[in-house]
């Protein structure tokens with residue numbers, strides 16, 4: 193039973209939410225929200241506008257639900273409605289203590305990012321000079337260089353995609369840094385993540401400063417936007433982004449985008465944005481080969497002015513294959529160990545290394561595949577599992593069937609039963625079709641690689 197008043201319940205939940213996110217996010221997204229109703233286990237939360245609604249639904253749903261459940265355990269679900277709640281003084285206090293005047297978004301970066309240039313938001317450490325090129329990223333790198341030579345003219349937009357930790361942010365920031373240098377700051381460059389773009393927009397709306405926001409983006413010569421897959425499902429943000437994009441594009445300003453998947457695979461991306469993204473140059477970054485992994489390690493080592501025996505570098509490069517960020521992380525730990533001198537004993541170093549390097553994960557459950565496919569194509573897991581006949585889910589479902597067959601060798605009837613209670617012949621047909629299509633369809637090949645990356649990193 194729940195004897196708590198709405199406000200008390202919300203205040204307690206906010207107390208917990210506040211501990212889990214940055215102060216800037218907390219203020220941006222939770223001010224002027226409140227519980228409107230709490231009935232039959234469903235809590236209805238009033239929010240100030242459509243942006244907040246989308247954002248809270250997409251990003252904070254789980255966190256809010258968990259915080260509410262910790263306080264009142266009979267809560268099952270959440271609803272959000274647009275219904276501004278002007279916070280009472282007791283609530284407002286939560287938002288007022290702490291930093292007040294700081295623009296919210298600037299606090300949102302992890303420590304290292306704080307060294308970024310204030311004008312451009314670029315981190316000076318990302319350069320072409322320390323970006324190692326191999327066959328896995330050479331197209332992307334060449335396109336990036338071409339953009340530096342002819343901003344706004346050759347490839348517009350430039351769209352770079354690839355899995356996590358493979359150098360997208362590094363490369364798109366390198367473009368920005370090089371343009372700043374080459375054009376002696378005459379070109380106004382701005383780097384921003386899609387999430388920050390969204391939260392800036394929301395703040396602007398909140399403070400009635402949308403015109404300023406728009407004006408700011410109209411002034412830019414080179415706009416670099418990271419991780420545009422986060423725009424998926426955010427219709428209002430996409431709309432504003434579309435206008436910002438067009439305003440720049442029409443003036444031949446350069447736009448550079450990154451994403452963890454190709455535009456075609458961001459399913460809740462508005463068609464007009466998708467075709468904009470596809471209208472320029474699309475280049476992917478895949479996984480580095482052994483030689484490149486070693487070269488990257490040596491480059492990082494030199495940057496840190498450290499040395500390590502070759503067999504240790506080989507060991508790292510052999511065992512960490514799929515994520516350059518992880519490779520770098522492991523290297524940093526070995527360097528730290530090495531500095532602690534007790535590890536001149538190589539056997540010891542290898543032993544410690546093996547604890548750092550997690551063994552390749554073994555995939556055991558078909559649900560992991562379904563989840564990864566659903567995430568990749570932005571559809572609901574339940575729609576894949578149920579009989580849902582929507583056209584958008586038919587294709588992802590066939591991919592899921594194919595992957596469960598390929599990766600787990602499950603029987604056709606088993607797969608049919610788990611994906612919408614379908615006949616085994618349907619599954620056979622789907623697997624066969626995918627098998628054939630993969631031979632000739634390069635986009636599909638890449639999608640499968642990206643989905644597998646997801647599956648095995650879960």
Ligand code: ADP
Nearest residue numbers: 322323324356357358359360361362488516517
């Ligand atoms: P992503 O944005 O694709 O998730 P990042 O650009 O953040 O990946 O790269 C992760 C880390 O790996 C960064 O520290 C980056 O400097 C490093 N890195 C990635 N690709 C390369 C490369 N080709 N050469 C050197 N370092 C790289």
Ligand code: MG
Nearest residue numbers: 360361362418
């Ligand atoms: Mg990145």
